[in-house]
Amino acid sequence: MDAEAIKQSLEGSGLRCTPQRYAVMAFLMEHNRHPTAAEIFEAVNRADPRSSRATTYNNLRDLVQAGLVREVAVEGRAARFDVKGMRHHHFICDRCGEVEDMAWYDVPKPAKGSLGKRIVRECELIFRGLCTKCAPRRASG
Amino acid sequence: MDAEAIKQSLEGSGLRCTPQRYAVMAFLMEHNRHPTAAEIFEAVNRADPRSSRATTYNNLRDLVQAGLVREVAVEGRAARFDVKGMRHHHFICDRCGEVEDMAWYDVPKPAKGSLGKRIVRECELIFRGLCTKCAPRRASG
DNA sequence: TCAAGTATTTAGATTATATCTAATATGACA
DNA sequence: TGTCATATTAGATATAATCTAAATACTTGA
Numbered sequence: 001m002d003a004e005a006i007k008q009s010l011e012g013s014g015l016r017c018t019p020q021r022y023a024v025m026a027f028l029m030e031h032n033r034h035p036t037a038a039e040i041f042e043a044v045n046r047a048d049p050r051s052s053r054a055t056t057y058n059n060l061r062d063l064v065q066a067g068l069v070r071e072v073a074v075e076g077r078a079a080r081f082d083v084k085g086m087r088h089h090h091f092i093c094d095r096c097g098e099v100e101d102m103a104w105y106d107v108p109k110p111a112k113g114s115l116g117k118r119i120v121r122e123c124e125l126i127f128r129g130l131c132t133k134c135a136p137r138r139a140s141g
Numbered sequence: 142m143d144a145e146a147i148k149q150s151l152e153g154s155g156l157r158c159t160p161q162r163y164a165v166m167a168f169l170m171e172h173n174r175h176p177t178a179a180e181i182f183e184a185v186n187r188a189d190p191r192s193s194r195a196t197t198y199n200n201l202r203d204l205v206q207a208g209l210v211r212e213v214a215v216e217g218r219a220a221r222f223d224v225k226g227m228r229h230h231h232f233i234c235d236r237c238g239e240v241e242d243m244a245w246y247d248v249p250k251p252a253k254g255s256l257g258k259r260i261v262r263e264c265e266l267i268f269r270g271l272c273t274k275c276a277p278r279r280a281s282g
Numbered sequence: 283t284c285a286a287g288t289a290t291t292t293a294g295a296t297t298a299t300a301t302c303t304a305a306t307a308t309g310a311c312a
Numbered sequence: 313t314g315t316c317a318t319a320t321t322a323g324a325t326a327t328a329a330t331c332t333a334a335a336t337a338c339t340t341g342a
């Protein structure tokens with residue numbers, strides 16, 4: 001599909017467009033479910049070329065570092081991965097652990113504890129960055 | 142300190158107030174850092190009575206199920222645990238993985254990508270509950 | 283084209299995190 | 313006290329992720 005676009009975005013981030021890395025990226029874009037590393041590893045190995053588990057993890061780490069992919073931690077389950085496209089929120093199912101995207105503009109109008117057919121138990125803002133201990137000091141210190 | 146309060150809240154949730162379970166709860170309340178299961182295991186074992194790793198995990202699971210404690214998943218690191226007191230948000234440090242509480246009323250006024258001395262890289266709303274597949278169908282089905 | 287350097291991949295070992303098992307202990311209460 | 317459900321335990325096991333060191337594949341410069 002947008003093979004060239006994938007190549008562009010990889011190389012634009014200083015990553016070679018290797019077959020294995022391309023396969024990870026393509027799989028994530030094609031299925032915008034939120035697969036685990038293990039699912040991605042399996043999927044890319046159903047097609048050629050084969051990729052080892054280490055490579056799958058390496059590539060996911062590289063893609064996350066490059067800002068092309070987001071890792072979503074889920075309690076008690078394997079992390080899930082998500083191409084970073086439009087800004088969006090996440091919905092995580094208590095029972096199956098599935099992670100769903102929720103459009104940014106859909107979020108402000110939740111009605112009575114539900115969003116569509118979902119049942120929302122809790123909702124939490126998570127900030128990520130550097131804590132006061134880790135943030136670089138200003139020149140005054 | 143509020144030994145009686147801890148006992149009350151455990152028993153109010155149908156959990157026996159065993160020494161091991163009490164120790165987990167007391168540790169979480171005393172240090173409102175957000176320790177990992179391993180840290181809690183170590184800490185409660187520095188004091189008597191000794192508790193096994195399985196018990197620590199069992200108790201944490203029970204406390205989470207009872208709604209007394211919250212589990213916070215962190216990418217690439219062990220989960221962290223938090224007594225559920227006042228409603229609050231979380232800040233997760235990219236570098237050290239530390240989880241900090243952020244008062245509910247402090248959040249609406251972030252200034253220029255920072256909250257206090259923290260450096261905020263991203264912020265995301267996470268909804269948890271049952272997805273459309275897992276939510277029970279209405280009687281019409 | 284080749285040589286040399288860098289990035290990437292690989293299988294399998296290893297680590298880290300969490301859960302399971304089955305035996306034992308504890309507490310509630312009839 | 314006896315009985316039964318709940319809780320604890322050590323150690324084995326499962327699961328998730330990373331590391332290692334060697335091989336391979338690119339890239340660059342001549």
